[in-house]
Amino acid sequence: MNKPQHGRCEFDPDDLALQYDVKLNADVKQITPVVTKIMDMARQAGCARGKEFEVETALREALANAVKHGCGHDATKEVRCQVVCDFDRGMLIVVSDPGEGFDPAAVSSPLQGANLYRDHGRGIYLINRLMDEVHYERGGTEIHMLKK
Numbered sequence: 001m002n003k004p005q006h007g008r009c010e011f012d013p014d015d016l017a018l019q020y021d022v023k024l025n026a027d028v029k030q031i032t033p034v035v036t037k038i039m040d041m042a043r044q045a046g047c048a049r050g051k052e053f054e055v056e057t058a059l060r061e062a063l064a065n066a067v068k069h070g071c072g073h074d075a076t077k078e079v080r081c082q083v084v085c086d087f088d089r090g091m092l093i094v095v096s097d098p099g100e101g102f103d104p105a106a107v108s109s110p111l112q113g114a115n116l117y118r119d120h121g122r123g124i125y126l127i128n129r130l131m132d133e134v135h136y137e138r139g140g141t142e143i144h145m146l147k148k
Contacts, residue, residue: 011084011092018045018085023078024063026071026097031063038083038093047085048147054130055091055147061123062095062143070097070141090132090148101140 013019018041024030039056042048048055063079071077077098085091108115110122128134133146 011086011089015086015088016084017087018042018047018083018091020083021080023080025075026067026073026077026079027075028064028067028073031060031067034063034081035060038081042083042085042091045085046087048091051147055093058127058130058145058147059093059095061127062093062145065123065143066095066097066099069102070099072099090146093145093147094142095145096138096142099141101138103140104136 020038020041022034022037024034035056038059039052042055043052059081063081066079067073071079080094080096082094082096083091104124107124108121110116110118110125115121127143127145130147131145132148133144135144136142137144
């Protein structure tokens with residue numbers, strides 16, 4: 001993986017405690033094994049210490065969104081997940097999919113009106129609340145999430 005960048009936050013490959021790059025078929029059954037492996041590696045490397053719940057929940061939501069919305073549950077398509085961590089900058093997770101993308105500003109708030117009672121539609125909200133920095137690239141087909 002080449003030097004991942006996140007706005008003001010650049011990760012130097014020589015300083016990484018963790019670097020992982022995986023592709024998974026767009027099948028919800030693939031999410032838990034990938035999340036488990038990433039979180040095990042993060043714990044062993046000492047990444048996001050004390051913040052594992054936030055990272056795991058955001059990662060799970062981002063992967064689920066990529067499988068559902070980016071790939072339309074088409075298991076012949078792939079979702080890519082890249083993770084890097086260094087102790088000075090934190091843990092950066094990038095999830096990308098081959099979909100058409102979306103405008104995050106157009107997503108309605110789960111806290112307003114009838115959305116309060118829906119049984120879905122809170123993933124982006126949760127990710128934004130749990131991670132320190134979140135932004136979208138490549139027309140909304142890639143999410144960058146940073147936990148310091």
